Amino acid sequence: MRVSPVAILAVFIIGFFAGYLVYSTTAPPPLTITKTTTAATTIRQTFTTTILSTQTTTVTSSYKVGGKPVDLVATVYRIVDGDTFDAFPSGRVRLADINTPERNEPGYNEAKEALRRLVEGKKVFLDVDNVNVMDSYQRLVAVVYVQHNSTHVLNVNLWLVTNGYAMFRDFNNEFNPYTWSLYLPFS
Numbered sequence: 001m002r003v004s005p006v007a008i009l010a011v012f013i014i015g016f017f018a019g020y021l022v023y024s025t026t027a028p029p030p031l032t033i034t035k036t037t038t039a040a041t042t043i044r045q046t047f048t049t050t051i052l053s054t055q056t057t058t059v060t061s062s063y064k065v066g067g068k069p070v071d072l073v074a075t076v077y078r079i080v081d082g083d084t085f086d087a088f089p090s091g092r093v094r095l096a097d098i099n100t101p102e103r104n105e106p107g108y109n110e111a112k113e114a115l116r117r118l119v120e121g122k123k124v125f126l127d128v129d130n131v132n133v134m135d136s137y138q139r140l141v142a143v144v145y146v147q148h149n150s151t152h153v154l155n156v157n158l159w160l161v162t163n164g165y166a167m168f169r170d171f172n173n174e175f176n177p178y179t180w181s182l183y184l185p186f187s
Contacts, residue, residue, distance in 0.1 A: 064187045071128040071142070073125055073126070076121065079119075082108065092140065093144065094135055099169040110165060124156070
């Protein structure tokens with residue numbers, strides 16, 4: 001049986017419009033974002049609005065570290081080096097005000113492994129820099145905390161310095177690393 005090109009074109013056009021009508025009536029509802037009052041709101045909005053989901057996304061946190069609300073809670077899934085990791089939903093995170101050895105420098109592997117043992121696969125609590133939020137490499141800049149016990153969190157940035165894996169490097173941000181405490185109350 002021979003089918004004419006006009007019939008093929010007609011079937012294609014009908015199929016296209018049928019698909020368009022079905023998709024336009026079943027599109028997922030837009031995400032709902034609950035805004036917080038910190039400077040990190042912009043970065044969190046970016047992450048929540050790029051997630052394709054039909055459920056409501058809330059970016060506020062009920063957690064407090066040292067009596068101060070946590071800016072963002074994330075789960076670490078990859079260690080990049082001794083002072084950088086990837087987490088969801090935060091993206092790439094650079095530990096504020098510390099510096100670890102770079103690739104091919106002495107201590108690189110040890111610093112990376114120390115960070116891996118502390119945070120990989122764990123929930124972390126981020127105090128995001130309210131001055132710049134992100135660095136020049138588009139990494140979220142934060143003081144990172146990880147659960148130590150039921151009442152306290154460990155300051156990961158300070159732990160790396162205290163244990164010889166990193167050195168302080170006081171960048172232009174809201175943080176003063178010389179006033180940090182290794183353990184802070186958590187609620």
